[in-house]
Amino acid sequence: MKVYNKASDFNPEIPTVITIGTFDGVHIGHRKIIERLVNSAQQSNCQSALLTFFPHPRMVLQQSEDLHLINTIEERKSILASTGLEHLIIHPFTKSFSRLTAQQYVEEFLIGKLNAKKIIIGYDHRFGRNRTADISDLKKFADEFNFEVEEISKQDIEEVAISSTKIRTALQNGEIEKANQYLASNFSLSGEVVHGKGLGKGLGYATANIHLKETYKLIPKNGVYVVKAMIEGKHQKGMMNIGTNPTVGGTSKSIEVHVLDFNEDLYGKNIEVEVLHYLRNEEKFDGVEALKKAMLQDELVTRRYFNS
Numbered sequence: 689m690k691v692y693n694k695a696s697d698f699n700p701e702i703p704t705v706i707t708i709g710t711f712d713g714v715h716i717g718h719r720k721i722i723e724r725l726v727n728s729a730q731q732s733n734c735q736s737a738l739l740t741f742f743p744h745p746r747m748v749l750q751q752s753e754d755l756h757l758i759n760t761i762e763e764r765k766s767i768l769a770s771t772g773l774e775h776l777i778i779h780p781f782t783k784s785f786s787r788l789t790a791q792q793y794v795e796e797f798l799i800g801k802l803n804a805k806k807i808i809i810g811y812d813h814r815f816g817r818n819r820t821a822d823i824s825d826l827k828k829f830a831d832e833f834n835f836e837v838e839e840i841s842k843q844d845i846e847e848v849a850i851s852s853t854k855i856r857t858a859l860q861n862g863e864i865e866k867a868n869q870y871l872a873s874n875f876s877l878s879g880e881v882v883h884g885k886g887l888g889k890g891l892g893y894a895t896a897n898i899h900l901k902e903t904y905k906l907i908p909k910n911g912v913y914v915v916k917a918m919i920e921g922k923h924q925k926g927m928m929n930i931g932t933n934p935t936v937g938g939t940s941k942s943i944e945v946h947v948l949d950f951n952e953d954l955y956g957k958n959i960e961v962e963v964l965h966y967l968r969n970e971e972k973f974d975g976v977e978a979l980k981k982a983m984l985q986d987e988l989v990t991r992r993y994f995n996s
């Protein structure tokens with residue numbers, strides 16, 4: 689798969705079949721659309737292309753602080769690369785881009801820059817300045833500018849019964865198995881290991897504190913989880929806590945992983961954590977002895993999880 693950071697970097701001589709959207713999570717429903725796109729392109733001797741915008745339009749237009757995505761743009765790229773898609777265009781969404789009229793967007797951008805011969809798109813897609821145009825407008829443009837529109841019907845979408853919103857809600861409720869099933873892969877987080885409060889080793893559970901670079905990455909509900917950590921190309925078993933560590937008087941949110949049967953310096957290294965199972969809420973214990981006891985219990989349950 690080739691990746692372009694703006695539409696003008698993609699210079700398609702062969703016409704394209706394209707789809708447009710955020711595709712956050714690249715879940716089972718998204719995968720079906722991409723499969724349809726790739727097959728359609730093959731059958732019509734076209735190239736398959738997915739157009740997505742970054743930053744997310746809501747981040748640009750509403751400076752939305754509450755927008756959290758299942759995938760960072762890097763994660764999305766790497767999952768899409770495994771789908772058979774030929775071209776991924778990540779076009780910068782700016783205020784001036786958002787002011788293109790529906791006709792300018794179709795004529796100058798989708799046709800002019802992306803050489804679209806066919807657009808495969810959901811029944812509820814909206815586009816153009818203030819998102820005023822809909823799929824019936826797109827069909828009118830299709831007649832005028834000689835391209836095809838293939839509509840993904842409401843029924844097709846509802847049949848899959850999966851949406852990025854449902855997955856986000858599941859993650860925010862700690863329903864990890866449900867989210868992972870919808871994603872057809874494990875929800876993951878990754879980042880550099882940074883210094884924490886320096887208390888973990890003293891408790892008998894050193895924890896690698898993970899710094900997330902992207903502020904828009906969705907963080908699952910606070911609590912304790914069973915995880916698989918990828919450290920320097922090797923999978924390790926672990927348990928993770930997300931929260932403020934109230935027992936030791938913590939106030940800011942941290943994401944920290946204790947890796948089982950492991951004793952190495954991880955500061956400055958990158959680790960990727962696949963979240964597997966929610967264990968319990970983060971609690972404010974009556975002192976560190978009670979916390980240590982709870983962590984020992986978490987360890988036992990985590991070991992049991994991996995053994996079963």
Ligand SMILES: Cc1cc2nc3c(=O)[nH]c(=O)nc-3n(C[C@H](O)[C@H](O)[C@H](O)COP(=O)(O)O)c2cc1C
Nearest residue numbers: 884885886887888895927929933934935946970971
């Ligand atoms: C499996 C696990 C469970 C944890 N559960 C709690 C908890 O319920 N309440 C709490 O205040 N902190 C909890 N913690 C966080 C500890 O307070 C924290 O790891 C410790 O203070 C070390 O922090 P540091 O890495 O910043 O030094 C948990 C940590 C782990 C790894």
Ligand SMILES: Nc1ncnc2c1ncn2[C@@H]1O[C@H](COP(=O)(O)OP(=O)(O)O)[C@@H](O)[C@H]1O
Nearest residue numbers: 883884885886888889895896947951953954955
């Ligand atoms: N089993 C382990 N799991 C996680 N980190 C470990 C482990 N063994 C050693 N470490 C190292 O110890 C550090 C965590 O120690 P800790 O006392 O919790 O301090 P901090 O507050 O800086 O996280 C990790 O960042 C890592 O470098």
